[in-house]
Amino acid sequence: MGPVRALVVAIVLAFALSSQAQVTDPCRDANLPAKAQSLIAKKFPGWRTKLVSDLGADDQQLWMKAHPQECPGIAIGHFEEPDHLAYALVLVPKSDVNSGYKIVVWSKAATAEGDSLRVLDHAEKQPYAGSGLAVSKLAPGVYSDFEGTKSVDMKLDAINVEWIEKATVVYYWSTGRYRTLQTAD
Numbered sequence: 001m002g003p004v005r006a007l008v009v010a011i012v013l014a015f016a017l018s019s020q021a022q023v024t025d026p027c028r029d030a031n032l033p034a035k036a037q038s039l040i041a042k043k044f045p046g047w048r049t050k051l052v053s054d055l056g057a058d059d060q061q062l063w064m065k066a067h068p069q070e071c072p073g074i075a076i077g078h079f080e081e082p083d084h085l086a087y088a089l090v091l092v093p094k095s096d097v098n099s100g101y102k103i104v105v106w107s108k109a110a111t112a113e114g115d116s117l118r119v120l121d122h123a124e125k126q127p128y129a130g131s132g133l134a135v136s137k138l139a140p141g142v143y144s145d146f147e148g149t150k151s152v153d154m155k156l157d158a159i160n161v162e163w164i165e166k167a168t169v170v171y172y173w174s175t176g177r178y179r180t181l182q183t184a185d
Contacts, residue, residue: 022182027051027071036087036106039117047102049073050090054097059164060134072134077157078172080107088120088135088159088171101130103161103171105178119177120171121161134163143170146185 027049031119050073052060063072071089079086086107095161102122109115123129138158144151152172159171159178168184 009027020124026067026069026108028075029173030087032074032087032106035108039106039115040089040091040104043117044104045101046093046094047091048094050092050097050101050130054092054132055132055164059134062164063134067134067136070136072136075135075137075159077137077159079105079159079171080156082156088137088161090130090133091163092130093124096114098131100126101133103135103159105159105165118178119169120159121169132162132166133147134164136162137158138170139169143181145181145185151180152179152181 015116016099031165032049049071052072054064055063055072073092074090075088076085076120077088078084079088083105086105089102089104089106091102091104100123102124103120105118105120106115107116107118136159139161140154140156140158142151142153143158146168152174154170154172156173158173160183161171162184170181170183172179172181174178
């Protein structure tokens with residue numbers, strides 16, 4: 001192989017690897033507002049947003065296949081109001097990402113009351129409690145529980161909390177608070 005051909009192969013390989021790296025790390029470009037970052041750091045020191053690399057190898061593959069452009073620790077949507085974005089987050093301990101989780105929602109206040117940070121669920125110091133845990137946005141629509149006994153017509157985006165290949169709970173805003181619907185078990 002001549003030097004020019006080797007250089008071309010090296011450039012193509014480097015480009016392919018850098019493209020792959022960009023695809024496999026959607027959390028790098030996840031935009032969490034500075035106010036949210038500051039409030040979360042203040043209220044939950046020692047915790048950070050869950051990354052793709054925090055998932056097990058099989059869960060990483062499943063997540064990236066279903067959500068190639070999304071971070072498993074951040075979902076952005078109109079969860080509480082149709083004209084204001086809110087951010088659903090999976091937080092994990094910085095020291096041991098598998099020892100717990102917090103599912104929180106940050107929303108920018110529409111009034112002078114200040115921003116809102118709600119804890120929807122949490123487990124602390126419980127090994128593997130957050131294993132395979134990820135959050136994503138569901139579009140408005142009708143969703144049913146896993147038994148088919150209850151359905152809800154969601155007018156806003158909903159928060160899909162998934163323990164990959166285990167269970168799924170949907171959090172949706174109704175009459176001023178979050179409610180739940182278990183859609184998979």
